[in-house]
Amino acid sequence: MKATIIGGGGRVGSNAAICLQCAGIVSEIQILDANQDLADGEALDLLHGASSLHDQRIYAGDYDRAKDSDIFIITAGLRRKPDESRLDLINRNVGLFSQILQSIKSAGMKDDAIVFVVSNPVDILTHLAVSYLGLPQSQVIGLGTMLDTARFRSLIADGLNLAPTQVKALILGEHGDTMFPVWSSATVGGLPLSGVKGCDVNFQREVFSRTQKSGSEVISRKGGAGWAVGATIAETVHAIALDKKQMLPISSLQTGSYGLKDVCISTPTIVGRKGAEKHIEIDLWPKEVQGLQASARALKDMLKNVAGV
Ligand SMILES: NC(=O)c1ccc[n+]([C@@H]2O[C@H](COP(=O)([O-])OP(=O)(O)OC[C@H]3O[C@@H](n4cnc5c(N)ncnc54)[C@H](O)[C@@H]3O)[C@@H](O)[C@H]2O)c1
Numbered sequence: 001m002k003a004t005i006i007g008g009g010g011r012v013g014s015n016a017a018i019c020l021q022c023a024g025i026v027s028e029i030q031i032l033d034a035n036q037d038l039a040d041g042e043a044l045d046l047l048h049g050a051s052s053l054h055d056q057r058i059y060a061g062d063y064d065r066a067k068d069s070d071i072f073i074i075t076a077g078l079r080r081k082p083d084e085s086r087l088d089l090i091n092r093n094v095g096l097f098s099q100i101l102q103s104i105k106s107a108g109m110k111d112d113a114i115v116f117v118v119s120n121p122v123d124i125l126t127h128l129a130v131s132y133l134g135l136p137q138s139q140v141i142g143l144g145t146m147l148d149t150a151r152f153r154s155l156i157a158d159g160l161n162l163a164p165t166q167v168k169a170l171i172l173g174e175h176g177d178t179m180f181p182v183w184s185s186a187t188v189g190g191l192p193l194s195g196v197k198g199c200d201v202n203f204q205r206e207v208f209s210r211t212q213k214s215g216s217e218v219i220s221r222k223g224g225a226g227w228a229v230g231a232t233i234a235e236t237v238h239a240i241a242l243d244k245k246q247m248l249p250i251s252s253l254q255t256g257s258y259g260l261k262d263v264c265i266s267t268p269t270i271v272g273r274k275g276a277e278k279h280i281e282i283d284l285w286p287k288e289v290q291g292l293q294a295s296a297r298a299l300k301d302m303l304k305n306v307a308g309v
Pocket of ligand 1: 007008011034077079093121122143144
């Protein structure tokens, strides 16, 4: 599988590249960036490590060389300022994003290629990509609440002294201010998390609040998120490459589950070689369904103000 990372010279794109390289599942990684020197430098640095890691082709390229990609990972964009909401980024990022979609389309792409949006505001830009590219809707996905979910699980595990990979708890909705935690299905090692000593209402409130503020906290301390987002991008790419049918909280165009339509948002989604293959509607608490619907309303309000969607 060939993965092209557009914006691959930046922090998120380069961190995704090293995660894809360390895992050794994709066979080809192309770094594409408006800053050619940066793309060349990152690709060269990754290439230097190939002999210690995996037999992959790694290089800096362009849209023409990208046209046989199996997956386009779009991480190009302007970073959020510490006090800026993701949706405030919208007008700054939409123009840049539209140019990238145009470049992909005019160079050409494989019929079954997946377009994977990471740049923020991710749900809005995923919608823009669905509208513009005219691909089957399953082939356009966004990172959605994958990173929020990873942060949530890791912080729960850290706070309760549990193994991070054994904690299963979801954040759904918008990747942004209206995302919400799903406590109804939270487990550790297959048993309800609510039974674990210390996982009381106060802990739950605090750990979700810390998760919500994680993006801003990382931006203000180190300039931008990188490693964890790289890990979740790789997790999603591997679900596609290996046709895992993994249930992930990615963002995709909704077609009716939980009563949601015409909006790209994170709901439980089966991810395989065709991208967002199926939305799974499993019972949630009524307040969680309301949270999902409120998130969808917020995104639809925002969509009304975006030209070209
Ligand atoms: N969805 C998520 O969970 C999530 C998490 C973290 C960051 N992000 C988003 O990822 C994006 C990138 O963040 P970053 O920290 O890597 O920023 P960065 O500034 O480090 O990197 C952005 C890169 O994009 C490149 N670029 C800009 N315009 C381009 C274009 N037209 N074509 C190709 N490349 C172009 C820049 O040269 C730069 O290398 C931002 O939109 C950020 O908000 C999303």
